[in-house]
Amino acid sequence: MVSGKGGTGKTTVAAALALALAAGGRxxxxxxxxxxxxxxxxxxxxxxxxxxxxxxxxxxxxxxWALAIEPKAALLEYLELFYHxxxxxxxxxxxxxxxxxxxxxxxxxxxxLIGKVYEATxxxxxxxxxxxxxxxxxxxxxxxxxxxxxxxxxxxxxxVGPIRNQAGSIMNLLRSSATAVHLVTVLEEMPVQETCDxxxxxxxxxxxxxxxxxxxxxxxxxxxxELAQATRGKLPVTRVVAGLEAAGMGxxxxxxxxxxxxxxxRLRATAQALIAEGVQHARRVALERxxxxxxxxxxxxxxxxxALAEGIxxxxxxxxxxxxxxxGPA
Amino acid sequence: MSAPALDIDAVLADRAVQVMxxxxxxxxxxxxxxxxxxxxxxERHGRRVVVLTIDPARRLAQSLGLAELDNSPRPVVxxxxxxxxxxxxxxxxxxxxxxxVISAHASPEKAEQIFANPFYQALSTSFAGxxxxxxxxxxxxxxxxxxxxxxxxxxxxxxxxxxxxxSALDFLDAPQRLxxxxxxxxxxxxxxxxxxxxxxxxxVVSAAVGSATGVMxxxxxxxxxxxxxxxVAALDTVFGxxxxxxxxxxxxxxxxxxxxxxxxxxxxxxxxxxSYFVERLRDERMPLAGLVLNRVHRSAASHLxxxxxxxxxxxxxxxxxxxxxxVGLLRVHADxxxxxxxxxxxASRFTGAHPDVAVxxxxxxxxxxxDLSGLRExxxxxxx
Ligand SMILES: Nc1ncnc2c1ncn2[C@@H]1O[C@H](COP(=O)(O)OP(=O)(O)OP(=O)(O)O)[C@@H](O)[C@H]1O
Ligand SMILES: Nc1ncnc2c1ncn2[C@@H]1O[C@H](COP(=O)(O)OP(=O)(O)OP(=O)(O)O)[C@@H](O)[C@H]1O
Ligand SMILES: [Mg+2]
Ligand SMILES: [Mg+2]
Numbered sequence: 001m002v003s004g005k006g007g008t009g010k011t012t013v014a015a016a017l018a019l020a021l022a023a024g025g026r027x028x029x030x031x032x033x034x035x036x037x038x039x040x041x042x043x044x045x046x047x048x049x050x051x052x053x054x055x056x057x058x059x060x061x062x063x064x065w066a067l068a069i070e071p072k073a074a075l076l077e078y079l080e081l082f083y084h085x086x087x088x089x090x091x092x093x094x095x096x097x098x099x100x101x102x103x104x105x106x107x108x109x110x111x112x113l114i115g116k117v118y119e120a121t122x123x124x125x126x127x128x129x130x131x132x133x134x135x136x137x138x139x140x141x142x143x144x145x146x147x148x149x150x151x152x153x154x155x156x157x158x159x160v161g162p163i164r165n166q167a168g169s170i171m172n173l174l175r176s177s178a179t180a181v182h183l184v185t186v187l188e189e190m191p192v193q194e195t196c197d198x199x200x201x202x203x204x205x206x207x208x209x210x211x212x213x214x215x216x217x218x219x220x221x222x223x224x225x226e227l228a229q230a231t232r233g234k235l236p237v238t239r240v241v242a243g244l245e246a247a248g249m250g251x252x253x254x255x256x257x258x259x260x261x262x263x264x265x266r267l268r269a270t271a272q273a274l275i276a277e278g279v280q281h282a283r284r285v286a287l288e289r290x291x292x293x294x295x296x297x298x299x300x301x302x303x304x305x306x307a308l309a310e311g312i313x314x315x316x317x318x319x320x321x322x323x324x325x326x327x328g329p330a
Numbered sequence: 331m332s333a334p335a336l337d338i339d340a341v342l343a344d345r346a347v348q349v350m351x352x353x354x355x356x357x358x359x360x361x362x363x364x365x366x367x368x369x370x371x372x373e374r375h376g377r378r379v380v381v382l383t384i385d386p387a388r389r390l391a392q393s394l395g396l397a398e399l400d401n402s403p404r405p406v407v408x409x410x411x412x413x414x415x416x417x418x419x420x421x422x423x424x425x426x427x428x429x430x431v432i433s434a435h436a437s438p439e440k441a442e443q444i445f446a447n448p449f450y451q452a453l454s455t456s457f458a459g460x461x462x463x464x465x466x467x468x469x470x471x472x473x474x475x476x477x478x479x480x481x482x483x484x485x486x487x488x489x490x491x492x493x494x495x496x497s498a499l500d501f502l503d504a505p506q507r508l509x510x511x512x513x514x515x516x517x518x519x520x521x522x523x524x525x526x527x528x529x530x531x532x533x534v535v536s537a538a539v540g541s542a543t544g545v546m547x548x549x550x551x552x553x554x555x556x557x558x559x560x561x562v563a564a565l566d567t568v569f570g571x572x573x574x575x576x577x578x579x580x581x582x583x584x585x586x587x588x589x590x591x592x593x594x595x596x597x598x599x600x601x602x603x604x605s606y607f608v609e610r611l612r613d614e615r616m617p618l619a620g621l622v623l624n625r626v627h628r629s630a631a632s633h634l635x636x637x638x639x640x641x642x643x644x645x646x647x648x649x650x651x652x653x654x655x656x657v658g659l660l661r662v663h664a665d666x667x668x669x670x671x672x673x674x675x676x677a678s679r680f681t682g683a684h685p686d687v688a689v690x691x692x693x694x695x696x697x698x699x700x701d702l703s704g705l706r707e708x709x710x711x712x713x714x
Contacts, residue, residue, distance in 0.1 A: 006356055006496075036496075103511065104452055146456070189698050190387055221665070222658040235655065243656020246649065247642035249634075273631035274659040281662045283696040 001136045002213075003144040003198065004184030005191040009215040011038040012312055013184045013305070014137035015064075016320035022062035023325065026132035029120050030055075030066045033113040034139060039066045043314065050074075052120075056314070058321075065131070067120070071102040074112040107153025111167055114150055118170045121178075141183065141194045145201035148174055148181070152205075180210030185295070187214060187288035192295060199298055211328065212300050214292070216307040220285045222278060230275075230282035240271035303327045333681040336620035336688035338712045342371040342487075347589045349473065350619070351490045353498045354593035355603040359624035359692075361386045362699050362708060363593050364491040365394065368417055369409065369702065370709035371487055376413035380476075381489040382468055384422045384461070389700035394419040401426045403472075408702050418485070422493075427464040428454040440564055449561040459504035459511075461493040466505050466579040473582065498592065498607040502583075502614070505576040589619040594680075596626050596673035601680050608684050620688035622712065623677055627669045627694055636667035690714060 002014040011032070018030040029052060032039050040048050043055045048068040056064040075098055079089055092098055102109045123130040139147050146153065151171045154163055173179060181202055185191040195212060202209050220227060229235050244250070244267050258266070295302055305323055308316045341347055352364045361383055368381035380403045383396070391397065394406050396419055403418035411417065433441050444450050454460060469490050476485040492501040582588070590611055594604035604621060611618045643660035681689065692711045699708055 006494075100511075104449060104457060107452075193388070221661045223654055226655050226658060235659075240656050240659060243646065243659075244642075247646045247656065247660070249642065270631050270634060273629060274656075274663050277629060277631075277662050277666055278659045280696050287697065 001138045001144075001148070001179065001181040002184060003138040003141050003181060004213075004215075005142075005194045006140045008184045008186050008191050009213075009305075010140070010184050011042055011137050012317070012320070013182070013213050013215060013324075014135050015039065015042050016305075016317050016324055017182070018064045018133075018135040019056060019058055019317055019321035020324040021133040021135065022056075022058035022064050023060065023321070024058075025060035025062050026058075027063045027065065027130070029131045029134045030064055030137070031069055031117055031120070031134065032067075032137040033069045033117075034137075035068070035070060037068060038137060039068065042312065042317070056317075067116075069113050069116045071109045071112050072098050074116045075102055075108075078112060078115070107150065108163070110147045111150045111154055111163060111170070114148065114170055114174075115166055118166075118173055121173065138181070141198035144181070144198055145205055148202075148207055149205045150174075175206050175208070177208065180208055182210040182213055183300075184213045184215050186216050187291040189287070189291065192291045195295065196298065199300070209300055211303045212295050212298060213303045213305060213324075214295065215305045217304050218307050221281060222285075226278070227282045227285055230279045231286055233279065235275045235278055237268060237271050237275065240274060241267045244271060301328060333621075333677075333685070333687065333689040335714060336622070336690035338367070338370075338690055338714070339374065341589060341619050342367065342377065343375045345377075345486065346587060347619075348476070348486065348587040349469070349488045349490065349583075350589050350591060351492065351501075351583070352591050352593055352622075353492050353501050353607055355498055355595075355600045356494045356496055358593045358595045358600050359622075360494075360593050361390065361491045362705070363591070363622055363624065363692075363712070364489050365390065365419070366699075366705040366708035366712060367591075368419070368487075368489040369406075369705045370713070371489070372409055372411045372415040372417040373706070374412060374709075376411070376415040377487045378414060378416050378485045379487045379489060380418040380420065380472060380485045381491070382420055382422060382465070382472065383491045384465060384493050386421060386491075387698070387700065389698075391421060393701040396421045401430075406702075422461070422465055422468055424461050424464045425454045427468055428460065431467060436564070443560065444564045447557055447561045447564070449558055450565075457508065459500075459508040462495070462501050462504035463508045463576065465490065465493060465501070466576070470579050470582060498603045499610060502580070502610065505579065508576065584614065584616050586617065589617055591619050591622055593622045593624055596623055596676050598676060601676050605680060605683060608687055618687065620690060621680070621684075623689055623691045625694035626673055626677075626691045627666055629663065629666050629670060631663065632667070632670070634663065634667070636664045636671065639667065640664040 002010050002017060004010045004013075014032075015030060018028045022028040030039060037047050039055070040046065043066070045055055048066055050068065050070050050073040052065045052067045054063055055066045058064065072093075076089055076093070079092075102112065117134060117136050120131060121129075121134050138144055150167045154167045183195050183198055185195045199209055222230065226235070241264075249267065249270065250263065292302075303324065304327070305320055308319070310316065341350070350364075350367060352360045352367070354360050364381055364383060365386070368379045371377040372379045381394075383391070383394070386394065386396065393408075395404055401420065401423040403420040406417045406419050409415075409417045429445065432444050436444065469488065472485070472488050476488060478484070492498075495501070495504075592604045592607050592611075594600040608618060608621070639660045643657045643664065646657050646660070677689070677691075681687070690712050691714075692708060695704070695707065697704075699705060
């Protein structure tokens with residue numbers, strides 16, 4: 001499972017993780033449950049139907065398959081499986097009962113979504129499991145505890161019957177060592193806070209937390225001593241002016257002549273602007289350090305992924321997958 | 331193409347503006363902007379303001395005095411109000427607002443019955459759309475209170491934050507969706523026997539319902555179905571139509587006196603959302619004040635372009651005794667300029683599509699905004 005605050009890179013990391021797990025000839029299923037077609041967009045393929053299909057390959061004949069799980073289809077599939085509904089299913093659908101049930105019945109929707117993931121982990125082909133691993137691009141941290149706590153969720157709904165039993169089996173798998181919930185974050189205050197809250201909640205429910213994935217990391221562009229000076233507001237203007245001179249900035253880019261005084265004033269103004277930017281940079285680096293320390297204190301392995309300047313395409317996903325493999329979670 | 335400048339102070343000073351609504355995609359700064367606007371209106375323009383925030387970050391909530399969630403406005407401590415000005419703040423408690431709506435419309439026994447129902451629990455806490463619906467409810471209540479107060483009392487400006495959602499349009503759509511959901515076919519079918527004494531049914535419908543309820547009973551258990559039926563019947567008698575109610579609130583937003591602000595980060599997704607939203611407001615004839623482009627990056631040395639700075643850094647770095655500080659600073663600057671250029675390109679694409687939408691840009695501050703002085707700083711930048 002891959003969760004995290006919205007926009008931190010859950011979908012990207014889930015896809016990279018699936019690629020990493022598929023390396024060396026394994027078959028992996030990558031699922032999404034929020035109806036947003038994030039996987040299709042990421043891999044640049046047409047919308048995914050409610051059916052598994054192969055979307056990428058990995059080394060040694062590895063394969064990544066993808067599935068967009070949709071609650072209505074999951075409910076109909078489920079009813080068919082357990083009750084052989086046939087025509088009654090259509091009637092239910094026409095009345096809006098399927099809509100109603102998947103929208104409002106407390107927890108039913110989540111049980112169906114997670115239930116489908118569960119089914120995929122159990123499916124066999126002959127004697128071997130159909131998938132070596134299943135990766136879920138899970139709902140964000142704000143909802144993750146609730147969504148995964150399926151037992152609790154259906155408690156108010158069904159006390160007996162197939163849904164109840166199903167919830168029990170799902171919960172057993174989720175709580176076992178076969179599951180890991182990885183939390184993606186960036187080094188900012190709110191996402192880190194959400195990561196801490198999610199970790200506490202997952203512990204409370206008894207769900208195993210895997211790694212903390214620090215995504216979109218950027219290297220400091222100033223040396224440690226300079227960062228320290230910058231935070232204290234002590235970057236020397238004269239040194240920067242000299243540096244700009246050495247870089248040939250003393251010459252004016254346009255035409256025309258410039259008096260020596262005007263030239264010095266211009267260089268100083270540029271140096272001061274650059275220093276102000278350096279100070280902002282140093283403050284950001286310091287904030288990131290603090291947040292990083294908070295994450296270290298959580299007692300889970302911390303994995304780092306860089307911010308890739310060119311954005312995320314298939315090549316970038318393979319790059320991130322390689323980094324995940326090197327650091328452990330896959 | 332450059333956009334007309336959004337004059338925030340003119341909007342805040344305009345006494346005809348009584349409601350300001352901040353909309354936008356998730357995480358762009360709606361809550362921060364609402365609080366900053368409300369503070370500025372009280373401190374600079376002597377307005378009597380109440381700000382309705384939704385899910386503010388913990389530290390911001392604390393500095394607004396919203397540590398406890400009690401669903402009613404409280405004066406904010408530390409406001410240096412001008413003249414008659416004042417600032418009250420509140421944080422929306424969705425469940426409580428829903429409970430209040432029920433209590434206001436149902437007999438005590440009926441209300442109890444509804445509260446105890448598991449379907450009500452789900453609807454009032456986790457149904458997607460309830461938060462938007464309740465935000466609109468609360469806005470309606472605040473407005474009624476503001477206009478009911480004697481002259482010189484109460485509020486003359488309500489600033490409304492909107493719930494975190496992927497799409498800005500959810501604020502306008504979700505209440506209707508909840509309404510039509512509760513007025514939906516299944517509900518009509520389930521409650522119809524109660525309304526018409528169960529006789530007006532065609533055989534075929536009742537057969538279908540019979541088989542459908544049969545299946546639902548099997549899957550969910552008889553208790554669940556009974557809960558559902560009582561819930562639906564209770565809600566129905568309490569409210570008449572949820573949809574009509576949502577429509578009334580919607581109309582309120584179309585009245586003059588309301589000003590929408592669309593908040594966006596200078597990113598492709600957020601600006602696309604902003605575009606949809608602006609178009610929608612136009613279609614619905616809802617008054618748009620303008621776009622706030624939040625967290626933009628700019629430089630005081632913009633004459634030094636990204637390429638030139640990066641090239642200079644390379645060159646210096648290759649020198650024998652490289653002046654490392656300048657190399658680093660030039661790289662920081664190159665990054666900033668690249669970002670600035672990307673953001674400006676996105677902004678002008680928006681303005682190209684919506685040339686009359688006024689825009690205010692707010693810089694990205696180095697740190698999160700969680701106290702009144704941070705909000706004042708945002709306010710300054712909003713005002714340009
Ligand atoms: N390591 C990275 N380097 C550069 N860009 C990244 C990286 N990780 C993610 N991104 C970009 O950040 C944005 C958000 O990523 P993504 O969609 O994976 O986040 P998410 O958590 O799934 O978001 P949502 O909450 O909307 O589902 C995307 O534009 C993605 O391309
Ligand atoms: N101009 C700014 N400079 C720096 N930080 C900012 C700025 N505007 C907002 N922030 C920070 O960005 C974060 C998100 O802002 P905010 O909570 O206002 O967004 P939102 O649109 O209300 O989010 P949501 O959709 O989750 O409700 C907060 O931590 C806030 O302090
Ligand atoms: Mg995603
Ligand atoms: Mg908010």
